[in-house]
Amino acid sequence: MRKLFQHPLFALGLAIRLGLIAGVLPAALARWYLPFLDASTAQFTLDPWAQWLSAGGEAIAFPYGYAMWFGFLPATLLAKLAGLPLQWAYGLTLLVADVVLLAVLHRLVPGRQRLLLAVYWLSPIVLLASYGLGLNDLVPAALLACAMLYLRQSQLRLAGAICAAAISAKLSMVVALPFFVIYLYNNRALRQRQMQFFAGFVASAVLLGLPFLGSSAGVHMLLSNPEISKVYRLAIDLGGGIQLFVVPLMYLVMLYLAWRIRRLNFDLFQAITGMAFLLIVLMTPGSPGWLVWSIPFLVLYQAMSGRIAIVLIALFSVLYVLSTLLTTPLHGVQGQVWSLGQALNTSGQSGLHIASLLQTAMVGLGVVLAIRMGREAISRNDFFRLSRKPFVIGIAGDSGSGKDTFAEAVTQLFGTHSVVNLSGDDYHLWDRQKPMWQVMTHLNPMANDLEGYSSDLMALTDGKSIQSQHYDHTTGKTGKPVLMDSNDFIVASGLHALYLPMLRDCYSLKIFLDIDESLRRHFKIQRDVAVRGHSLERVLDSFQKRSSDSERFIRPQALHADLIFSLQPIHPRMLDGLQGGAPLRLKLVVKTKPGFNELALNRVLVGVCGLHVDLEASDNGAEVQMSIEGETTAPDIAMAAAMLCPRVMEFLDTPPAWQGGMVGLMQLIALSHISQALTKRFI
Numbered sequence: 001m002r003k004l005f006q007h008p009l010f011a012l013g014l015a016i017r018l019g020l021i022a023g024v025l026p027a028a029l030a031r032w033y034l035p036f037l038d039a040s041t042a043q044f045t046l047d048p049w050a051q052w053l054s055a056g057g058e059a060i061a062f063p064y065g066y067a068m069w070f071g072f073l074p075a076t077l078l079a080k081l082a083g084l085p086l087q088w089a090y091g092l093t094l095l096v097a098d099v100v101l102l103a104v105l106h107r108l109v110p111g112r113q114r115l116l117l118a119v120y121w122l123s124p125i126v127l128l129a130s131y132g133l134g135l136n137d138l139v140p141a142a143l144l145a146c147a148m149l150y151l152r153q154s155q156l157r158l159a160g161a162i163c164a165a166a167i168s169a170k171l172s173m174v175v176a177l178p179f180f181v182i183y184l185y186n187n188r189a190l191r192q193r194q195m196q197f198f199a200g201f202v203a204s205a206v207l208l209g210l211p212f213l214g215s216s217a218g219v220h221m222l223l224s225n226p227e228i229s230k231v232y233r234l235a236i237d238l239g240g241g242i243q244l245f246v247v248p249l250m251y252l253v254m255l256y257l258a259w260r261i262r263r264l265n266f267d268l269f270q271a272i273t274g275m276a277f278l279l280i281v282l283m284t285p286g287s288p289g290w291l292v293w294s295i296p297f298l299v300l301y302q303a304m305s306g307r308i309a310i311v312l313i314a315l316f317s318v319l320y321v322l323s324t325l326l327t328t329p330l331h332g333v334q335g336q337v338w339s340l341g342q343a344l345n346t347s348g349q350s351g352l353h354i355a356s357l358l359q360t361a362m363v364g365l366g367v368v369l370a371i372r373m374g375r376e377a378i379s380r381n382d383f384f385r386l387s388r389k390p391f392v393i394g395i396a397g398d399s400g401s402g403k404d405t406f407a408e409a410v411t412q413l414f415g416t417h418s419v420v421n422l423s424g425d426d427y428h429l430w431d432r433q434k435p436m437w438q439v440m441t442h443l444n445p446m447a448n449d450l451e452g453y454s455s456d457l458m459a460l461t462d463g464k465s466i467q468s469q470h471y472d473h474t475t476g477k478t479g480k481p482v483l484m485d486s487n488d489f490i491v492a493s494g495l496h497a498l499y500l501p502m503l504r505d506c507y508s509l510k511i512f513l514d515i516d517e518s519l520r521r522h523f524k525i526q527r528d529v530a531v532r533g534h535s536l537e538r539v540l541d542s543f544q545k546r547s548s549d550s551e552r553f554i555r556p557q558a559l560h561a562d563l564i565f566s567l568q569p570i571h572p573r574m575l576d577g578l579q580g581g582a583p584l585r586l587k588l589v590v591k592t593k594p595g596f597n598e599l600a601l602n603r604v605l606v607g608v609c610g611l612h613v614d615l616e617a618s619d620n621g622a623e624v625q626m627s628i629e630g631e632t633t634a635p636d637i638a639m640a641a642a643m644l645c646p647r648v649m650e651f652l653d654t655p656p657a658w659q660g661g662m663v664g665l666m667q668l669i670a671l672s673h674i675s676q677a678l679t680k681r682f683i
Contacts, residue, residue, distance in 0.1 A: 004106055009117035016122075017098070017131055021091030025333045026134030032061035033134065034086045037076045040069070050217035063225035064136075065218070066208045067168035071097070071139050087333070094130050094138050101142040104149050105296060109303040119310065120299045124317045125291055132330055135289030140170035145296045151180070152266045154654050156193055160200030168208040171222060172290070175251065175280065176273055182258045183269040188417040188488070189654045230284045247283045251276060261378075263488065265650050270300055271377030275370045282366040288324045301373050304380075309372065316365045323358035326351055382647065382678060391678065392461055392490045392506050393670075396497035396557045397513030398550050399443065400520045402567070406513060407493040409663050410670060415653030420460060420487040424494015425471045427453045431478060443549035445496055453494070454502050460486045461506050488651070498557040509677045511670065512561035516568040519586075563673050564591040565666055570629065588662050590626040590669055598624050600644060601672055605665075608640045628665060637664040644668070645675040 004010060039055060040048030048069060052061060062069070072093045079089035105116055120126065130138050143166035150159035163180060166173040184194040212218050235243040254276040261268060274297025281290045302309050325340035332338070341351040393410060397403050404423070411419045427449040428442060440447045456466045467481040497503060498510055558564055566589040592598070594617060605611045611630035617623070638658045642649060648671060658664055 001103065001106060004102070004113045004116070007113055007117055009114070010121060013117065013121040016127060017091075017095055020127065020131035021088060021095070023332060024132060024134075025087055025331050026132065027331055029087055029090060029134040030331070032058065033072075033090060033136070036062040037072055037090070038080075038086060041073070041076050041080060046211070047215045047217065049215050049221050053217045053221070059221045059224040060226065061221070063221045063227075064170060065168035065212045065222075067143065067165040068136065068139055068170065071169065072136075085333075090134070091131065094136065097138040097142040098126070098130065101138065101145050101296065104142070104145040105299055107149055108145075108152070108300060112303055115303060116299065119302050119313065120295065123295060124321045126295055128321055128324060129289045129292050133288060133324075133328065135292070137170065137289040137292040140166045140173045141292050141296060143169055144173055144176055144293075147180075148266075148270060148296075151183075151197075154190070154193075156184075156190070156196035157200035160197040160202075161204035163197075164201045164204035165208060168205075168212065171228075172293070175276065178255055179258055179269065179273040179276065182255070183264045183266075186259070186261065186264040187269075188263070189415055189652070192415075192417060193654070227287060230287055231280070233285050234283050247280055250279055250283060254279070257374075265381065267304070268377055268381055270297060271373050273297065274301065275374050278366055278370045278373070282363045282370075288320075288328065291320060297373070298369070301369075301376075305372070305376055309369075312365065312369055312372075316362060316369060319358055319362035319365065323355050323362055326355040326358065390461055390463070390486060390488055390490050391508045391674065392457070392492065393674070394497045394503065394507040394510045395491065395493040395513065396495070396499070396511070396554070396561070397515070398520060398554045399495065399546065401513040401515040403493040403513055405663065406511075406565075406666060407491045409659060409667050410489075410491055412657035412659075413652055413667055413671065414489050414656070418487055418651070418653070419489045419491055420484055422453070422457055422460065422468070422484075422490065422492040422494075423471070424448065424453060424492075424496055426469055426478070427494070428471055428478070441546045441549050443495055443546050443553055445499055445553055448496060450496055450500055450503075453496075454500055454506075457490070457492050457503065457506050460484070460490050462486075495554060496557075498560045499553065504560055509670075509673055510560060510562045512558040512564045514555075514558055514564050514566040516566065519567060519569055519584075562592065562677075563670065565589075565669075566591070567662060586662050587627060587629040588665050590628065592624055592673070593622065594624045597644070597672060597676065598626065601669065602626070604640045604644050608643065609636045609665075611665075632660060632664060634658040634660045634664055636660075637668050641668055641671055645671050648675045648678060 036048070036052055036057065039052055039057065043051065045051050049062070053059065072090065075089035075093045075096075076086060078084075079086055102116065102121055105120060106113070109116060126138070129135050143162055147159045147163040147166060150156075150162065159180075163173075163177065167177065180197070181194075184190050184197055231247040232245050234246040236246065238244055254272065258264070258269075258272045261272075264272075274294060277297060278294040281287065281294055284290060298313055302313060322340070326344075326346065327341070329337050329339040329341075341355075344351075346354055395403050395407055395410075407421060407423075411421060429447055429449055442448070456468060459466050463486045465483055465485045468484050469478045469481050471478050492503075492507070498507075498512065504510060568587055568589060570585040570587055598615060602613050602615050605613050605628060609630070609632040611628050611632060613629075614627040616625055618625070635658075637660065638656070641658070659667060
């Protein structure tokens with residue numbers, strides 16, 4: 001932030017602002033805003049609107065709520081105490097809102113100081129509308145930007161409270177509220193916490209809104225504001241006195257567009273909200289200050305896009321300045337009047353004609369910008385593209401290899417609201433008590449309904465719902481069918497998850513768990529005896545019966561995997577004589593194809609997690625193997641993930657349930673592969 005304020009462009013923009021504050025006295029200030037603020041501080045009251053109207057003031061003077069009044073109050077009081085001109089206090093308040101908005105944009109677009117200063121701090125639209133014409137739209141715009149920042153940071157109560165304050169400052173900000181609601185609902189990670197936003201919003205609305213509604217004078221001034229009726233000026237006459245209002249119609253279409261996008265992330269949310277603001281402003285005649293609302297969104301768009309966007313918005317700004325100055329003169333503090341129309345000798349009908357042409361060009365260019373904002377935001381957005389086709393993860397491995405544990409760990413990263421789990425155990429053909437299990441094991445594909453498994457997986461991948469039965473390992477019986485909906489992520493696990501070609505074709509990422517055999521037997525005995533209630537003799541007997549089927553049907557699936565996890569004891573004979581409560585010291589061997597950013601992963605595992613890593617490639621270069629030893633914690637894994645996979649962090653739950661130890665390492669490495677697979681899919 002310090003670099004931002006020390007940049008020469010910041011000093012230039014600040015000098016321009018201070019010069020305009022000192023040398024310009026806009027007509028709106030002299031006639032309405034300053035007299036109202038002067039009267040409301042001369043005899044302090046919590047209902048300044050009633051005091052103003054009782055003194056014969058104009059109803060149009062200050063049609064805003066408590067948030068706007070409280071914002072200008074401190075500087076006004078200080079100026080009166082110090083004997084300074086009130087226009088300085090007004091300008092200082094706008095300057096504070098201006099700096100706050102710049103700081104918020106810097107938080108939203110870090111590392112782009114020069115761009116922010118060029119396209120926002122030196123924006124002709126902001127300078128003319130706020131400091132040349134004295135319009136106060138910077139205050140609600142800054143509040144709305146703060147609400148968006150806290151929304152992005154998942155501080156939902158604060159975001160809701162500030163959103164209500166923005167509406168209190170200027171009622172027009174209410175157009176953003178439905179987009180906030182749609183975003184919270186269509187983002188599944190935030191949907192679970194959306195009541196926090198509404199709690200903050202309601203609390204702030206009660207504090208700022210109810211007292212204002214109790215002021216009949218304040219409500220009268222608000223409803224008397226001619227700006228409100230401007231949204232109905234652009235209309236299509238349908239005959240018989242019936243009109244079609246274009247601005248409300250366009251707003252409803254934008255709401256529908258936002259609603260129809262199944263998955264919204266912050267980038268899509270701000271782009272669609274920015275489109276709505278820009279189109280509303282462009283279609284509302286004679287409201288030069290309203291364009292300030294769309295400036296933060298245009299800045300974010302320029303940061304996301306390229307030079308063409310910057311050039312188009314620069315041209316758009318020039319057209320705005322020319323069309324505004326041709327019809328609206330500037331007023332100096334000494335009574336001077338500067339009119340571009342008079343300077344160019346284009347007053348009268350010819351001046352209006354030129355201004356109309358400029359306005360037409362500006363609106364046309366603005367519509368092009370709105371279309372580009374939406375098109376680029378959607379076409380480049382990974383979050384939106386994921387909603388078109390789920391990301392499918394296949395997890396195969398022998399019985400007791402940890403498939404369910406790992407599938408649950410992956411689910412905890414993305415959240416149950418974004419993941420549907422399909423287990424191969426639910427597709428056993430017979431209950432445990434059936435005699436067929438005496439001649440056939442679960443590891444034999446013939447003992448499982450792999451066609452049904454494949455059909456259900458393909459249906460989920462196609463976005464359809466399925467009816468699935470759950471196999472209860474405790475009772476050995478299959479339950480009643482339950483409805484399972486598709487989701488953003490599908491985790492399909494099972495003994496034969498990679499067995500059939502049609503299954504393998506469905507997966508975005510194929511994982512095989514190749515646990516050390518002695519370790520697998522150790523974990524399986526613990527699970528089947530202690531958790532599933534099997535006898536020790538039965539479990540030991542199953543090892544003998546299943547070994548040939550494992551060699552024939554299960555282990556060959558590793559050849560088709562993109563990623564192989566092999567959990568092994570540090571020492572081969574470590575399990576001999578292991579005491580019941582003694583901890584196991586394990587290492588993780590990872591096999592994968594080269595090019596999955598193994599070098600970056602190696603650096604992060606060593607530098608952040610403090611692990612020992614041996615990295616080697618096979619003789620033919622077709623496989624990379626990493627051997628990882630050591631202990632790590634969940635916070636270290638979370639930090640490593642943020643460094644290694646920044647593009648996929650917005651897909652995770654809020655917060656994701658990272659684990660420590662070997663399971664956490666498997667989460668991290670799997671997420672790295674998911675990030676790469678998503679990148680390949682979206683190219």
